[in-house]
Amino acid sequence: MRFFASSLLSAALAAQASLATPLRSRSPYSVKETHIPPHGWEKLNRAAGDRYIQLEIALKQSNFAELERHLYEVSDPEHERYGQHLSADEVNELVKPTKKTSDLVHEWLYENGIEDLHYSAAKDWITIHVPVELAERLLDTEYHNYKHVDGNKVVARTTSWSLPRHLHNHIDAIQPTTSFFRAAANEETYFNAPAEVPESYKKPTDDVIARVCNVTSVTPECFANLYHTKGYKAKAGDKNTVGFNNFLGEVPIRPDAELFLKKYRPEAVESAKSFKAFSINGGPVQDGPLTANQSAEGTSKEANLDVQAIAGISWPVPIVSFSTAGEPPFNPDISTPDNSNEPYLVWVNWLLSQKKIPQVISTSYSDSEQTVPRSYADRVCKQFAQVGARGTTLFFSSGDRGVGGTDKCFSNDGKNSTRFLPGFPPTCPYVTAVGATMNFEPEESAYRAARTVNGTFRDLYASGAGFSNYFERPQWQKKVVDKYVKDLDGAYDGLYGKDGRAYPDLAGQGLYFAYFWNGTEGTISGTSASTPLVAGIFSLVNDALISQGKKPLGWLNPWLYSKGYKGLTDITKGFSYGCNVEGFPVTKGWDPVTGFGTPDFPKLVKLAGAKI
Incomplete structure (x- = not known):
């Protein structure tokens, strides 16, 4: 789409072209944003000026406060408008x-x-492709190449950028400028280590759970019994769908999904071939097995986990796969700062351009909140609010490094102060964050201590937990979170944002999922596993609602914190770990490790207002 200028402006452009100099701006430039690179980033040489960069420009939205009012009303189970979600055009x-x-x-x-110029559906984002030297002139800044000490990816970034003063109140954010997202290695989007029986494991006393649940290889049969979905027959057909996201070049491998379903849900095997796959911004899709290169690189372990976890629990609810190109960040080598933005924005703006979208979408990716400039995080979060207003539940994994990993908990305040590291997007209040549990009777927060594997030190695995440093605590969670913070009695004061949006909101099994990759069965762990599992269960709740003429749950959090929590099994054992401390404790009621607990499907359906 192109915006056509008036004849007067066209004449000015022609004159500009003849003079080869830009017209004078209306007002002097002043700094719009400064963001210090997070710990571990090394500044290199100047970025090549003739290389192209894709800039995303966030225009100030005209009436987000009104959009938010609608969102709360249609998501509040006590409001008369509950469930009356907005259309794409209304949003x-x-x-x-x-x-x-x-x-x-x-x-x-x-x-x-x-x-x-290219636009989002609401024209609140403009995308342009320009040489780095033009971006520098446009933003009165300099781009340098940066490299993280833990990898070989190089990105073109700046630490400060400016705008003409008269535009400061009209542009919220421009990226990539000061964002330092990292392209996570495969091992950082999930936990991949040999299965072993947790020290805290006790054999279940329930005969059925003891028979169908193997703690070192957890299967759909176990999940169906543990969370009580067994025997439910989905009835809504294609009126109800569940989606999942693929980033970083990941793509679900259909032959592997077929092998998994043949073994664990044979009645669902056809869904391995029939689920819809969408390519966004050139993202990969494929129908055949892994190529030799994909196999060598370990590609698609995450994507396979996602589709198999969802299909194993939610069949026959139709599944939709989204594959979005771009990495947070992407750059092929030190001399080539061509840049695709972090993919959340690209994906969500594409989603908002569609008239029909899934009622539930699972995303198993996140990054440290401090790598995202506050202005940009705020705008991407507002895009998620727009999705929620249309009646879709967005589940995001809470992360696999507890409160921040091991020996990595440094803030980007210029002093490298020790701080817990919350993740984004799970800190966004308009998404529902999912933590991970392990064991069965009782479940407890997922944890495996850091250790050396095959001579290489591997970070700990602990269910992601924390409090946002960007987003204030929403009203709907203040009561339970304020109580939790008070009961901490000062523990970890100064290491976390005591007034921030707390996460996760709920949890699900996340240790040693049985899955197939490259034709072979293995196990894999993480909130990358618990998130699609929980998404699949809630897609069944929506199925019950829709098949009985009711509306889907949509943005889940107000319902979850006011009444839906009664349909979750409280988890009371464990800690968040990370940052070389034990971390936040799991407690009775809500806690920032397992949220309100794990799903009990029949109770959730009843609380949502449907019958099984």
Whole structure:
């Protein structure tokens, strides 16, 4: 889509081209944002000026407060509008920029010779592709190449950028500028280590659970019995769908899904071939087995886990796979700062451009909140709010490094102070964050101590937990979270944001999932496992609602904190670990490790207002 200038502006552009100099801005430039690189990033040489970079420009939304009001009303089970979700057009109308904002931003871009503009559905984001040297002039900044000590990825970034003063109130964010997302290695999006019986494991006294649940290889049969979905027959057909996201070049491998379902859900095997797969921004899709290169690189372990975890619990609910190109961040080598943005924004803006979207979507990726500039995190979070207003539940994994991993808990305050490291997007209040549990009777928070594996030190695995440093505590969780913080009695004061949005909200099994990869069965762990499992269970809750003429749950959190928590089994054992401390304790009631606990399907259906 292209914005066409008036004849007067066209004439100005022609004059500009002849002079080869940009028109003078309306007002002097001043700094819009500064963001210190997080611990571990090394500044290298200047970025090559002739290389292209993709900039995403966030225009100020006209009436997000009104969108948020609608979101709360349609998501509050006590409100008369509960379940009356908005259409795509209604959402777009509420957040589209004002004419003044749009005109001023377009004028600025045209003055700098930029005409090829691409838009989000609500025209609240503009995407441009420009040489680095033009981006530097546009933002009055300098891009340098940066490399993280733990990898070989190199990105073009700056620590500060500016705008003409008259645009400061019309542009919320521009990226990539000051963002330092990391392209996680496969081992960092899930926990992949040989299965062993946890020291705390006790054989279940329930005969059925003891028979069908193997703690070193947990299967769909175990989940169905543990969370009481066994025997439920989905009835809503294609009126109800569940989706999942693939990033970092991941793509679900259908032949592996077929092997998994043949063994564990033979009645569902056809879904391995029939689930819909969408490519976004050139993201990969494929129908055949792994290639030799994919096998050598360990590609698609995450994607296979996601589709198999969902299909194993939610069949026959139709599944949708989204594969989005781009890595947070992406750069092929030190001399080539061509850049695809972190993929959450690309994906969510594509999603919002669709008229029909799944009622539940699972995402098993996150990064440290401090790698994301606050302005950018806020705007991406608002895009998630728009999805929620349309009636979709967004589940995000809480992470696998407890409160921040081992020997990595440094803030980017310029002093490298020790701090717990919350994750984004799970800190966004408009998503539902999922932690991980292990064992069966009782379940406890997932944990495996750090150790050396095959001569290589591997970080600990602990269910992600924490409090946002960016987002304030929402009203719907204040009561339970304020009580938890008070009961800590000062423990870890100064290491976390005591007034921030706390997460996760609930949890599910996340240790040693049975799955197939490259034709072979193995096990894999993480909140990357618990998140699609929980998403699959809630897709069955929606199935019960929709098949009985009711609306899907949509944005889950107000319902979850007001009444839905009664349909979860409280977890009372464990700690969050990380940052070389024991971390937050799991307690009775809500805690920032397992949330309110794990699903009890029949109770959730009843609380949602449906019958089984």
